[in-house]
Amino acid sequence: MSYLNNEEIEKLKLTHPKKRILRFIFLFTGLFIMFLGFLFLFTGFDFEITLEGFNLSLFVDILIIIFGGIITSKFFITPYYIRENSLTIKRMRDLREPIEKFVKFNSITLTRGIAALLLISVGIFSFLIFGDDIGHEVKYGSAVFLGGPSWFYVTGLPMLGIGLGLLIYFLLSPFRGVFSRSKNFLFFYEIRPAFPWLTEIPRKDIEVLRYQNNHAGPKLAWIIIMIPFIVLQLMTAIPLFAAERAGPEFVLSWTFVVISILDILALIILVMFQQNYFEIATKERLYEMWFSPVKLRKQSQFKEDFSIYLDCNPNLRDGEELNNSVLFSDVSTTNFQLFNLVFGLFLIIFAIVMLTQMVFFGPLVWWVSLMYGLMLFVKSLFYDFGSKDGDILQFDEELKKFRFKRLFYYKFHYVAANNVESINVRKWYRKLDFFDIFGISGLLVFMTIQQVEGWVIADTMGLIIDNLLSTSLLCVVIVFIIIYVCLPIDVVEFKTASITYRIPITLDLKEDHLINKYLKNLKVFPKEVLKPDMKKTFLVRMGFIGAFIIGALIYIAIYFAFSF
Numbered sequence: 407m408s409y410l411n412n413e414e415i416e417k418l419k420l421t422h423p424k425k426r427i428l429r430f431i432f433l434f435t436g437l438f439i440m441f442l443g444f445l446f447l448f449t450g451f452d453f454e455i456t457l458e459g460f461n462l463s464l465f466v467d468i469l470i471i472i473f474g475g476i477i478t479s480k481f482f483i484t485p486y487y488i489r490e491n492s493l494t495i496k497r498m499r500d501l502r503e504p505i506e507k508f509v510k511f512n513s514i515t516l517t518r519g520i521a522a523l524l525l526i527s528v529g530i531f532s533f534l535i536f537g538d539d540i541g542h543e544v545k546y547g548s549a550v551f552l553g554g555p556s557w558f559y560v561t562g563l564p565m566l567g568i569g570l571g572l573l574i575y576f577l578l579s580p581f582r583g584v585f586s587r588s589k590n591f592l593f594f595y596e597i598r599p600a601f602p603w604l605t606e607i608p609r610k611d612i613e614v615l616r617y618q619n620n621h622a623g624p625k626l627a628w629i630i631i632m633i634p635f636i637v638l639q640l641m642t643a644i645p646l647f648a649a650e651r652a653g654p655e656f657v658l659s660w661t662f663v664v665i666s667i668l669d670i671l672a673l674i675i676l677v678m679f680q681q682n683y684f685e686i687a688t689k690e691r692l693y694e695m696w697f698s699p700v701k702l703r704k705q706s707q708f709k710e711d712f713s714i715y716l717d718c719n720p721n722l723r724d725g726e727e728l729n730n731s732v733l734f735s736d737v738s739t740t741n742f743q744l745f746n747l748v749f750g751l752f753l754i755i756f757a758i759v760m761l762t763q764m765v766f767f768g769p770l771v772w773w774v775s776l777m778y779g780l781m782l783f784v785k786s787l788f789y790d791f792g793s794k795d796g797d798i799l800q801f802d803e804e805l806k807k808f809r810f811k812r813l814f815y816y817k818f819h820y821v822a823a824n825n826v827e828s829i830n831v832r833k834w835y836r837k838l839d840f841f842d843i844f845g846i847s848g849l850l851v852f853m854t855i856q857q858v859e860g861w862v863i864a865d866t867m868g869l870i871i872d873n874l875l876s877t878s879l880l881c882v883v884i885v886f887i888i889i890y891v892c893l894p895i896d897v898v899e900f901k902t903a904s905i906t907y908r909i910p911i912t913l914d915l916k917e918d919h920l921i922n923k924y925l926k927n928l929k930v931f932p933k934e935v936l937k938p939d940m941k942k943t944f945l946v947r948m949g950f951i952g953a954f955i956i957g958a959l960i961y962i963a964i965y966f967a968f969s970f
Contacts, residue, residue, distance in 0.1 A: 409503050409589050415608050418488035425485040425492075436478030443470035472574065476601070489606045490691075496595060496604055503588035509715045511583050511699040511708065517679045519576040524672040525569030528665050532562025535661050557658070561639060561665055568631070583697065587715055592686075594695070611688040613902040617716055618819040619709075620788040621683040626781050626841050628676045632669055633777050637761070639666045677784055682709075684716065689904045709818055713811075718822035720800040720809040734799045737831060737898070738912040741792030741812060746782050749886050753779030756879070766876045770852040778845025788817065789910065797911070799898065801829055808900050810909055821909060828901045833894035833934055834908055835943055846887055847954050853880050854958035862966065884951075891947050893927065894934050 410418075445451075447467040455462045484490045498505050536558040537545060545556070582597035592612075594605040643662035686693040699708050713719035757776035760766050796813040808829060810821040857880050860873045897908040915923060935944040 412610070415590060415610070418606075418608075419486050421485050422487045425483070429481050429483060429485055432477055432480035432483075436474045436476070436480070439474030439477060440471050441474075443467055443474055446470065468574070472578070488608070489604045492604050493601060494604050495602050498584065498586050498593075501586065501588065501591075501593050502606065503591055505586045505588055505593075507715055508584065508586035509708075509712055510585075512580070513583055513697040514580045514700045515576050515681065515698045516700070517675050517681070517698070518572050518579075521672040521675045522569045522572035522576055524668050524675070525565040525572065527569075528668045528672075529562040529566025529569060531668075532558045532565075532661070532665060535657065536562070557661075561635065561662070564635065565665075565669065581697075583699070585712075585715060587717075592716075594693075605693065607686060607688070607693060611690075612824055613687055613689065613905050614821070614823045614907050615684065615686040615716060615718055616819070616821045617682070617684040617709075617713055617718055618817075619680050619682045620814075620817040620819055621680060622677075622784060622788055623683070625677055625680060626784065628673055629777050629780050629784075630844075632673045633780065634773070636666050636669045636673070637776070639663075639669075641761075678787075682712075687905055713820050716820070716822065718809060718820040720798045720811050733801060733829065733831065734898075736913050737797070737799060738914045739795045739797045741790065741797050741814075741910075741912045743786075743790035743895075743910070743912060745889065746786035746790050749890060750779045750782030750786060752886065754783065756883075765872070766879055767853060767856050771849070771856060774845060774848035774852060778841070778849065781841050781845065792912075799911075801826070810898070821907070823900050823902060823905075823907065825902055826900050827903065830899055831911070831913075832897060832899055834897045834899060834940070835892065835894055835947065836890060836910075837908070838891065842891075846891065846951075849883055850887065850951065850954040851958045853883060854955050855962050858959065858962045887951065888948075891951065892935065892944055893931055894940065 444467075446453075447464070451463065451467075452461070453463045453466050455466060480493070483492060498508060536556040538556060538558055540555045578599075580599075584595040584597065586593045586595070587609075590609055592607045592609060594603075594607070596603045639662040643659040643666070646659040647656060681696045681698045683696050684694065699712075710719065753775045757772040757779060760768075760772040760775070791814050793813045793815065798809075798811040800809045801807070806824070806826045808821075808823040808826050810819075812819040857873070857877055860869070860876060864870050864873050896911050896913050898911055899906065899908045901907075934940065
């Protein structure tokens with residue numbers, strides 16, 4: 407077996423005629439299987455499969471639909487000679503090139519399985535206590551409205567559905583990973599039940615890759631999904647402990663408290679205990695994977711082995727110092743940032759005060775404030791802190807390779823870049839994601855609307871004072887948002903042929919106190935954002951902040967115009 411040259415590697419990117427046909431076979435086969443699944447579901451077809459008297463036909467229908475969806479998704483495989491999520495059976499010695507290094511592991515999403523069991527327990531516990539009755543004779547009272555369903559439908563059934571979904575994911579997601587590396591390729595071979603997949607990535611095409619277990623990504627959506635149930639249950643349960651007619655057993659209160667505790671445990675597991683994640687970016691493609699390696703021996707060694715396999719681990723020679731390059735001489739080896747934590751805690755406390763005292767703003771504001779505050783708190787724990795000497799930055803000027811490593815207790819983050827065209831330490835804005843847009847827009851819009859409404863009806867001195875206080879809090883929140891969105895932070899920025907990537911860092915403290923550093927950053931804020939390469943982004947971000955506020959004002963003006 408020989409190594410491929412560049413010309414042979416480029417030929418692998420040509421379209422394979424058989425794969426083009428195979429894609430449509432997968433598409434129509436998968437759609438047909440999904441059609442059968444929905445047909446069985448809507449017609450109530452009975453497979454006559456039972457477990458302790460419980461009919462599992464619905465579960466079988468769901469599995470058929472999921473199986474059809476998996477087959478259908480194979481339509482999106484690339485029709486090239488090079489393999490990408492290709493169904494194939496290969497041994498390492500049968501791959502395109504001789505293997506230099508490999509990593510084998512079993513991926514099992516144990517955290518999702520535990521969370522599934524907790525949420526299913528919530529559903530079962532709620533059902534046993536409240537039952538599934540609907541009407542005026544419901545034990546422990548009706549939920550939502552008089553004569554409505556039992557509390558099971560609003561506390562247990564949603565969690566039961568989420569738990570069953572997580573359980574299906576837990577059962578379908580395990581795979582045996584055999585990842586190997588040759589001179590010119592990375593091979594990702596996933597041995598899944600009935601679906602052995604192989605993906606080949608030419609190493610020369612890789613520009614940037616990252617490997618981490620602190621990537622929150624879409625997992626923050628769990629906060630939006632579960633916090634409303636937890637808060638509403640506790641809001642119902644806690645006041646009932648003081649109600650004489652709710653005693654002496656306080657069944658409703660204690661049930662809600664127990665359910666809420668189980669929900670909180672599931673939420674912590676789903677958000678805080680993330681899977682491993684890697685992302686590989688080339689000029690044409692972006693590859694990513696979530697996985698949960700389970701090693702019976704040397705579990706802690708896996709991240710080192712896998713980072714070496716991906717070639718993203720900084721290689722410090724004996725006696726070499728951390729960040730010894732002149733380029734990184736001012737970069738601290740211990741990452742420490744506080745703003746996300748302070749902003750998040752402020753929003754959480756702000757929401758709790760509004761919720762418990764019913765002051766300042768209404769439910770829409772404190773819902774958004776609580777959820778976004780929790781998201782910022784999680785982001786802070788994931789991204790803003792590092793162990794002592796936990797940051798390692800290395801740039802090889804001759805090979806144009808950059809390597810980065812950050813550790814914080816059990817969390818880690820590796821970044822690697824090849825063929826770096828430029829790299830420097832500079833200031834840039836925080837990267838915003840969907841959850842930032844959700845939180846910031848919600849706060850600005852709802853607070854503005856409610857504050858204008860408050861001033862319109864303020865006809866007594868008490869209401870005027872209340873509105874002055876709430877307006878002051880609105881201004882504080884706006885200042886926090888402007889600092890979060892528009893104040894540049896320290897980053898390492900590098901550019902490859904098609905990618906610009908930035909890593910937030912902490913510079914060595916040159917001031918006497920940390921507060922002086924923040925005051926200095928605020929002092930140079932106008933000068934920084936008006937630089938030619940930063941001005942456009944600053945104006946766009948400030949424009950969006952202004953647009954949310956002006957949009958809310960226009961809405962409230964139209965509302966009052968048609969109300970009188």
